[in-house]
Amino acid sequence: MICNSIFLFLSVPLVSHCCSSRTCNPHNRPLEQHLDQSPQLPLGPECEKHLAFSQVWELLGPFQSGTRGDITEATWGADPLEKCGGFSNLQYDPGASFKSALIAGGHVKWSRVRAEALRASDGIRSVSASLKVSFPEIDWAFLQSIYGWSILQYQAWARGYLIVSGSERKTIELFTDGLLELRVNGVLFFGGDFYSYRRAPILLTLHPGSHTIDVRLIRDVRAMGAIGEPIIEVLIEARACQEQLHIDVNSLIISEIVDGRLGSSLASINVQNNMERPVEIMWIKSLELHHEVVIKTKPLRLAPYQIRPLIFDVMLGQRSAFNFSVEIAYKTEDGNESMMTPPFGIGLTEKSMLDAQKLTFLHPAGVVSYAIIRPPIASRCSTPSGGAPVLLSLHGAGLEADSKLVREMLNAAYGICAWIVFPTGGTPWSGDDWHTWGVADVRAAITAIPSWIDRVGWMGPGVRLNEWIITGHSNGGQGAWFLSTHYPDQVLAVAPVSGYSSIENYVPYTLWRDCEPLLSSILHLSRSSFKHELLLENLLGVPVMQQHGSNDDNVPTYHSRLMHQLMGFTGWPSEYHELPGRGHWFEGVMTTPNLLRFYNETSAGRRPPLLPLEFSVVIPNSGDMGSKFGIAVDQLQSPDQYGHIKVTRGLQDGIWHLRMRNIHRFHLSFEALQVDIPVALILDDMQQPLSVHLAQSESTWYVKKRLGGWTVSHDVEWRQIGERHGRQLGTLDAILRSSGPFTIRICSSGVERIASQIGRNLFQYFAADSEIVYGCNDSLGRSVTTDGHRFTGGNIITVALGDEMPSSVHVEFPVFAGDGRLRLSKVSTENIPISLHQDYDYHYEDRLGAIFLRPLHDEGLELMVWGVDLAGLEQVARLVPSLTGVGQPDFVVMSAKCGWMGHAGVYAAGFFDYSWQISEGSYIGGAMLKMMSI
Known part of the structure; x- marks a missing residue:
């Protein structure tokens, strides 16, 4: 171990319970005499702890x-409590x-709770404290009978x-x-x-003495459960670090071995800079002569x-050496000499060709x-030369x-003709509920299968990369709904098991602060890509x-019953x-007889060769x-x-008639x-059909004219900085569709x-990598920053104060700051062909902040995180995507009131359209308005 450890386990009850007899009390006075002293005496068997x-x-x-x-x-x-200046500015006062x-009675008061001392099991000097927050005086059962699970979520400090x-x-x-x-x-x-x-502790340097720790306790139904007394449980651990560079050996990700060969050469391990100055990782090498280990990014800057x-x-060299040690060389940026980490071991695991x-x-x-994969059994595939589909299990x-x-x-399902793939989604909580980040992980996992086939010499059936049978349990069941409604042409079949229908239907947003209806609708729209109940028409075919257990107390059976009913409304059977008598989980839940039959039947066939004469497509605002x-x-x-x-298909003439609503551009694939x-196609009320040429379909676009009607375009240059496209589509979480590590520029x-x-936070919640650089240059991606580092190809997050907001690569971008104001420019085209240009100015004030997307070249995105002052910057930085269901639109302007009012305190929020202009339905309030015709 490199750090002396101490633990604090919080699960805080309103009424204090007995303290440990091992409490340190050097003055041998009754403990009650110390309750009014701040700071309180330390917990543990020895007073001289670090x-x-x-x-x-x-x-x-x-x-x-x-x-x-x-x-x-x-x-x-x-x-x-922010209305009172914040918890950190309040002093304990029982009155x-x-x-x-x-x-x-509508009022709460201060209380005190005692920590229970526990001995650490690791044998290292440490101290721990256990507390429980349950507030038994509240009639939770009555409140739950009215508000459901929403009421079981509360906060305290x-x-x-x-x-x-x-x-x-x-x-x-x-x-x-x-x-x-x-707050520390x-x-x-x-x-x-x-x-x-x-994965990512908070690192800070503290001087000797007492340091105030204020923790915001938030109860969460999905993480903490809805059965029994609603208790909050948290854990704080503090470690005094001894090493300059810490190697987290538990974070190692490496493939397993098949017949002496690694399925992939890629590996990674987390490194932590414990210093106040930057560090560069120079190289990594194996101490086993038969193996070679080579860094991918040299040097890696922390x-x-x-x-x-x-x-x-x-x-790998010789087959027998499956355990070996490596060491890492690094140096500080202001030093010339390389330093070495202590060697650490890498242990490889061998599997047979047909193992998971x-x-x-x-x-x-x-x-x-990484993903867990299992290839099909060749003898079970009737057409091994044609390859087998992918059975995704979320x-x-x-x-x-x-x-x-x-x-x-899925052991009991092994034998069906399919490649079984268990993706991670990025993290154990699947990154973002199998949505933007998780979908990218799923697709990358499937794409990696051909490389595995080549590396290990697999001679069995190949893989049909674009044919998926999707199943998933619980949150994975919800993920199955997402993937199937968003990528229906790649889905052979879908089997959600004990899954919830959508984010906001699982635990409703009932107790959110009330706000103006337009503002509320914008948050709903921001989550609309995850509202699977409204996308079921995409599953026709x-x-x-x-499958759902009738006694499920985690995800109520109502979710599956509802989706079954709504599927019936589409006219497509399910x-x-x-x-x-079954609950949420039991052994064999994913391989019941009905599921095994479904897997076998759907893996043996392909998509229906005949289409219905009529079908509909529903398209949310999403890049996925x-x-x-x-x-x-x-x-x-x-x-x-x-x-x-x-779509209405002409059965005899082969002409499809498409009637559009809110579509600007589409193509055929x-x-x-x-x-x-x-x-041929007939679009809306056009008189002449448009011929379809299959060979040109991927480079033929059908575009809605501004004054009505449609035009056909073969211009591939439309995907420029002024047109929103590809990975740029969606809401604020579109920033997660990065084509490389993030760059955070200061x-x-x-x-x-x-x-x-x-x-x-990006690293904690998505395992995402970021390079932090100092200095800004408006020609993003083409210049060197002030600290001499070039930008990567990934998306960029820019952090700035006041007039130091850099301008956008898009010269006509409608949001910018300068001269003591934040300006939102909106072009209204309702009075076609005359447009009205509206400028909304927010003059600088305390805690004003904004967060919004901006385009970069090659489908890239920049996320601007801006504040008038540090308090405003801190406030908007909370909205950088890390948790699902938040509902961040494309842009948000926050006021000081957001501290206690949340989303109800924002000045402006909304979306950018396909030309990066502020949409008509956006909410813009509390600003000085200037208008002019253009």
Whole structure:
């Protein structure tokens, strides 16, 4: 171990319970005499510890917190104590009261809770404290009978102290399991480690003495459950670090071996810079002469206190040496001499050719991910030369794809003619519920199979990369709905098991702060790509089977019943099997007789050769949208509503009649589709059909004219900086569709801590890599920054204050700051052909901030994170994507009121259309308005 450890386990009850007899009390006075002292005495058997937490914590709560199970309203702020100046500015006062809608009488008061001392099991000097927050005086059962699971989610604050002993300052790691937000000595750290990944602790340097730790406690139904007493549980661990560069050996990702060969040479391990100065990783090498280990990115630069994945290739020598050691060389940027890390071991696991095995690959964002794959049995495939489809199995929330549970989940199904793939989605919580980041991981995992075939010498059936049978359990069942409704032409069949229908239908947003209806609708629109109930028409032609236990107390059976009913409304049949007396999970839940039959039947066939005479396509505002029966929409007319296409096929003449709503540009994509291809199209009310030439379909676009009607274009140059397209489509989470590691560029002094937090949160919640650079240049991607580093090919996150916001690559971009104001320019085209130009000015004020997307070349995106001051910057930085269901639109302008009002306090929010102009349905309020005709 490299760090002395201490633990704080919080699960805070309103009433304190007995303290441990091992409490340190050097003055031998009754403990009660110390309750009024701040800071409180440290907890543990010895007073001379290097680190210790206080034994008594001050508690204030509970307060309402609107969310669906992913702490989403808290991301917007929504802390009622901010109206009082914030918890950190409040002192313990048993006589003070605070308004709360959750408790009888409408007021809550301070209380104190005692930590229970526990001995650490690792044998290292440490201290731990366990507390429980349950608030038993609240009639939760009655409230739940009215508001459902939404009421079981609440928030509170607790204050304790971290005591640092000795005479020198120490670099401290803070692991914050179950926490989203905390303050250390009043300094905000947002992001925490809500799902207990322990991938990216908070790193800070503390001087000897007492340090105030304020933690925001947020109860979450999806993570903490809805059965029994609603308790909050969190864990804080503090470690005093001894090494300059820490290698997290538990983070190693490497493929498994088949017949002496690695399925992929790619590997990665996390490295942590514990210094206040940048570090460069120079090389990594094997101490085993027969193996070669080579760094992929040389050198790898780590900013102060940054954690990044080190990616390297492994080339094996002799077969017998499956365990070997490596070492890493690094240097500080202001030093010339290389330093070496202590050697650490790499152990390889061997599998047989037909075992479930780990395969590594590159996620599109430039990090190493992995999936568990299992090839088909050749003798079970009737047409091995044609290849086998992919059976995707999406795991539930909190499961590691490498676990025994996941690996063996489909053992009983082994033998069907399909490649079985268990993706990770990026993390055990599947990154973002198998959405933007998770979808990219799924697609990359499937694409990696041919490379595995070549490397291990597989002689069995090949793989049909674009033919998927999708199943998934719980959150994976929801992911199955997402993939099948967004990529229907690649889906042979879908079988959601115990899955919920959509984010906001799982735990409704009932207790969110009320706001103006238009603003509320914008947040709904931001989540609309995940509203699977509205996208089921896209599944026409796809076999659907659902399974759900009748006694499921985690995901209510209502979800599957509802989707079965809604599928009936589309006119397309689906199977539904409800298992009497079964709960959410049981052994064999993914291989029941009905599911095995479904897997076998759908893997043996291909897509239906005949199309219905009529079908519809529903297109949400999303960059994760494939084609339906060969129709691929490139751009919507407006992002404020879904796009719809109703298709009527001429059975005799082969002409398809398409009636459009909110479609700006589309093309036809019939590659690998076994469908009847149209000979011509009639679009809306046009008189003459347009001939379809299959060989030119991928370079032929049908474009809506501004004054009505359609035109055909073969111009491939439309995908320029002024047209939103490809990976740029969608809401704020489109930034996650990066073609390489993120670049976080610092444009103002004093914002380094916030830039570091953004990078840490991306790493924590997505395992995403970021390079932090200093200085800005408007010609993004083509210049060197002030610290001499070039930008990568990935998306860029820019952090800036006030007038230091750099201008956009798109010279006509409608949002910019300067001369003491933030300006939003809107061009209204309602009075065609006359347009009205409207400028909305927000003059600088305390805590004003904005976050919005901007285009880069080659489908790239920049995320601007901007504030008038540090407080405003901190506030908008919370909206950088890290948690699902938040509902961030393309742009948000936040006021100081967001601290206590959450989304209800924003000045402006909305979307950019296909030409990067502010959409008509956007909400813009609280600004000075100037208008002119153009």
